[in-house]
Amino acid sequence: MSVEVRLPTVLRAHAGGRSAVIAEGGTIGQVLADLVRNYPGMAGQVLTEDGTLHKFVNVYVDDDDVRYLDQLDTKVAPGQTVSILPAVAGG
Amino acid sequence: MIRLPSNVYAEIVGHCLRGLPDEACGLLGGDPVSGDVARCYPTRNLAASAKLYTVDPGDHLRADRDAESRGMEIIGVFHSHTHTDAYPSPTDVAQAPDPGWHYVLVSLRDTHPTLRSYRIYGDMVDEESVVVAPR
Numbered sequence A: 001m002s003v004e005v006r007l008p009t010v011l012r013a014h015a016g017g018r019s020a021v022i023a024e025g026g027t028i029g030q031v032l033a034d035l036v037r038n039y040p041g042m043a044g045q046v047l048t049e050d051g052t053l054h055k056f057v058n059v060y061v062d063d064d065d066v067r068y069l070d071q072l073d074t075k076v077a078p079g080q081t082v083s084i085l086p087a088v089a090g091g
Numbered sequence B: 001m002i003r004l005p006s007n008v009y010a011e012i013v014g015h016c017l018r019g020l021p022d023e024a025c026g027l028l029g030g031d032p033v034s035g036d037v038a039r040c041y042p043t044r045n046l047a048a049s050a051k052l053y054t055v056d057p058g059d060h061l062r063a064d065r066d067a068e069s070r071g072m073e074i075i076g077v078f079h080s081h082t083h084t085d086a087y088p089s090p091t092d093v094a095q096a097p098d099p100g101w102h103y104v105l106v107s108l109r110d111t112h113p114t115l116r117s118y119r120i121y122g123d124m125v126d127e128e129s130v131v132v133a134p135r
Helices: A009-015 A028-038 B006-019 B057-069 B090-094
Strands: A002-006 A020-024 A057-061 A081-086 B002-005 B025-030 B037-043 B073-081 B102-107 B114-121 B124-128 B130-133
Touching: A002 A028, A020 A028, A028 A057, A057 B057, A081 B057, B002 B006, B002 B037, B006 B025, B006 B037, B006 B073, B006 B102, B006 B114, B006 B130, B025 B057, B037 B057, B037 B073, B057 B073, B114 B130
Parallel strands: A002 A081, B002 B130, B073 B102
Antiparallel strands: A002 A020, A057 A081, B025 B037, B025 B073, B102 B114, B114 B124
């Protein structure tokens, strides 16, 4: 199943400058793994080496932050949009 | 250079003052090429701390969508330092999310707020000029 993944500016360079790409999967984990497979430059910026969600990004299915859902097991349905934004924090 | 319309400048400083005693934060929408800011998006500080800030991810998503709908992008972030200079802390530098962004700091340490802006590339910090323009 294909879903649209919207990319933050900092990741677009790894996808030929595109602001959104298509990735395959029925869960956020599968979608992000497919994204990294297609655009290896994003490896390490979206998922950690352990395969968990990187703390420097926030991932949403439509309006919902997946950290408040089932994290990487969050289901994605056809027509939904996955958005990735940088986690913005400091001191 | 970053150009802040006077109303945006006032919104940034006002949001920082309202956030006391905690740090306050928000995002800036504008033109990524010219550095012209057109809109201030105050956000919640999830860290609710006088020493740390975390932009609420839901507020960030809404700001990003609003900016896009207006033909803009999120081009920077602002936050306050309640007891230190308007200069990026080591944490700010280590966690800077995008080398293309502008990093606006507001110090509330002294009687009058001080606003300065920086670019952060890796561990390199460059101050940039701030132009406050009529609305």
